[in-house]
Amino acid sequence: MTQQSQARYTWGGDEFLFIEIAEGMSLEANFISNSIANALEAKALDGVIDICPANASLLIRFNPDTLPPAELEQVARSLEAEVRASTRQVLETRIVEIPVWYNDPYTNETGARFRAGYHQRPEGNDLDYAAEVNNLADAAEFIKRHHESPWLVSMVGFVAGLPFLYQLVDREHQLEVPKYLSPRTDTPALTIGHGGCFSCIYSVRGAGGYQMFGVAAAPIFDPGQELADFADFMVFFKPGDIVKFKPVDEAEYKRIQAEVEAGTFTYRQAPVSFDLAAALADPEGYKATLLEALNGI
Incomplete structure (x- = not known):
């Protein structure tokens, strides 16, 4: 473009x-x-x-x-x-770690209900389809590609608190997956979705047309502002935030959910300076620079 x-x-x-x-x-x-x-x-x-x-x-x-x-x-x-x-195009922002239970039963059950007439591929699940259209070996390889690279919050909208996420890799390696043929009438809250080149996190339960890959373990929209991360605003993400997905298993997902219920959960996050020129010149090398900020906390 x-x-x-x-x-x-x-x-x-x-x-x-x-x-x-x-x-x-x-x-x-x-x-x-x-x-x-x-x-x-x-x-x-x-x-x-x-x-x-x-x-x-x-x-x-x-x-x-x-x-x-x-x-x-x-x-x-x-x-x-x-x-x-x-001459120095730098955005002061933060990088945030988002725990995700990939290939979870909640999105898989929802996907199964909306297969016939809604989806391009009647067999398997959304992860299987995403791996196929990206010419990857299997769902495990797709998940690896999805969580290893950071994502930029390009905008927040559609429903309250939903971030649109753009993968910080060169265009040749961007994951791209078509949306459902027809939108679903149901999507679990905190579903990790993907449509075109954009990933997202559905902040609340509702309709949606993006492919479903898993569920985030903690809220990104807190109208009651009960958690510490929402002290200033009920919406967690801001445009310009950088997201690093972290795979978790069922036990870790439930442990985080218990912290959320107790009101003690906080996201791992660190301030970073996003350098546009560096990100464009060497996407792979700059990815490592961004992730070092999280590794240091």
Whole structure:
């Protein structure tokens, strides 16, 4: 996908400014989107109500009676120019370890209920199908490829707290799996899903069309803010976060669930500086640099 040299600015009614960085997802476009959003938030302009960065764009909701539209656009364009001109494109963020029970009975049972008429491959499960379409030996090899590389949270949305995750590997090695032929009416909460090149974690139970590979062991959406990781906000993930999946077995999954019930669970996480140029120049080497941050805690 060709990168646009300048974003496209359009208006939605009186209260929304939409900034399209590119027509398709790329690390460069996502970095620009998140950097503009962070810089705009730091300015704390009176009249800005919400800033919602996405895969290759961002949407700004504002009060035109407080902040004139022309002024907002001028600020946004200035921030875009600063981000594009910067010689050091670094995003201060964090890397988080997410425990996952792969090939679990909950997603397998759900997948079995929606095989006929919904799925491309009536036999096996979603992991078997994912391995097949990626020309891998079996589900175990797919799981290994899925958890060994970190993932970037490119945006949060669809339902409350759901992160879209983009694998930090070169395009040739990205895992890609088609969505279900027809969406399911049921998906277990905390399902690890995958559609196209994006992985995700379903924050709540509900409909969905992504392939299902396992379940995360701890919540990513806590409306009651009962766990320490949710003290500031009920949604755990932010755009720009980096995720490292960690395979766990049934016993470890249940142990973590008990910690969640007791209110004592906290995610393993560490601050990192995400360097766009380094990630693009040497994806494999930069992966090791990111993972060192988790290994050091």
